[in-house]
Amino acid sequence: MRRKLAAGNWKMNGTGASLADLSELAQRYPDSAIDILICPPATLLHRAAEVTKTSGVAIGGQDCHAAQSGAHTGDVSAQMLMDAGASSVILGHSERRVDHGETDADVRAKAQTAMEAGLLSIICVGESLEQREAANTLDVVGGQMAGSIPDQSTGENLVVAYEPVWAIGTGKVPTLEQIAEVHDFMRTLLEKRFGESIGQSIRLLYGGSVKPGNAAEIFGVSNVDGALVGGASLKAADFSGIIDALADA
Numbered sequence: 001m002r003r004k005l006a007a008g009n010w011k012m013n014g015t016g017a018s019l020a021d022l023s024e025l026a027q028r029y030p031d032s033a034i035d036i037l038i039c040p041p042a043t044l045l046h047r048a049a050e051v052t053k054t055s056g057v058a059i060g061g062q063d064c065h066a067a068q069s070g071a072h073t074g075d076v077s078a079q080m081l082m083d084a085g086a087s088s089v090i091l092g093h094s095e096r097r098v099d100h101g102e103t104d105a106d107v108r109a110k111a112q113t114a115m116e117a118g119l120l121s122i123i124c125v126g127e128s129l130e131q132r133e134a135a136n137t138l139d140v141v142g143g144q145m146a147g148s149i150p151d152q153s154t155g156e157n158l159v160v161a162y163e164p165v166w167a168i169g170t171g172k173v174p175t176l177e178q179i180a181e182v183h184d185f186m187r188t189l190l191e192k193r194f195g196e197s198i199g200q201s202i203r204l205l206y207g208g209s210v211k212p213g214n215a216a217e218i219f220g221v222s223n224v225d226g227a228l229v230g231g232a233s234l235k236a237a238d239f240s241g242i243i244d245a246l247a248d249a
């Protein structure tokens with residue numbers, strides 16, 4: 001049985017004032033039957049971990065460097081994330097692939113380092129609108145998975161998030177059939193590469209305009225083990241609607 005995961009990505013949003021929403025979430029979920037994760041900006045990690053430490057809400061980073069330490073001005077290492085109280089890290093988000101030119105090889109190197117440090121890596125994959133319209137979705141997702149996921153991956157250290165780039169922050173969501181097609185394909189790829197037992201144990205998240213109003217139907221799709229949520233994770237009330245839909249799915 002894969003444990004369900006509701007993960008929130010605050011992106012470059014949030015200052016100390018936002019911890020009130022996190023505190024509300026932590027109070028609402030003192031413990032939880034599903035995994036709940038918030039990935040705030042790096043500046044809030046330590047305070048966020050303090051606010052959530054006796055709750056069912058875990059804290060994660062949004063990126064880390066592939067090196068353990070060194071001359072990399074402005075970057076954050078996996079060890080630093082752990083030290084600040086994070087248990088997970090999002091890697092290869094499409095915004096990092098586009099804004100920072102991150103390649104599959106970069107994402108794989110970061111994930112290797114994150115796994116060695118003891119972090120759960122949430123590796124993001126997903127096609128652009130152009131790629132979907134050219135019927136290349138499965139090729140793109142398959143290529144990103146082959147290139148970005150390290151060989152030492154297991155259900156303990158890896159989560160894969162399918163995030164169609166055209167659905168992120170746009171209010172557009174693929175049909176349930178389209179989500180099922182990609183998630184079933186991803187499961188098959190993981191089983192082929194890692195064997196049935198490990199392939200079945202790796203959780204698959206859907207991400208892209210998940211809201212309280214559409215969460216339940218998305219969580220009913222085969223091989224959807226949870227969601228990676230951007231905008232709707234910023235407010236405790238919205239994210240709670242998604243968490244509750246996942247817990248009930």
Ligand code: PEP
Nearest residue numbers: 168169207208209230231
């Ligand atoms: C994301 O950035 O990972 C995301 C899914 O954003 P949103 O939920 O806002 O579409």
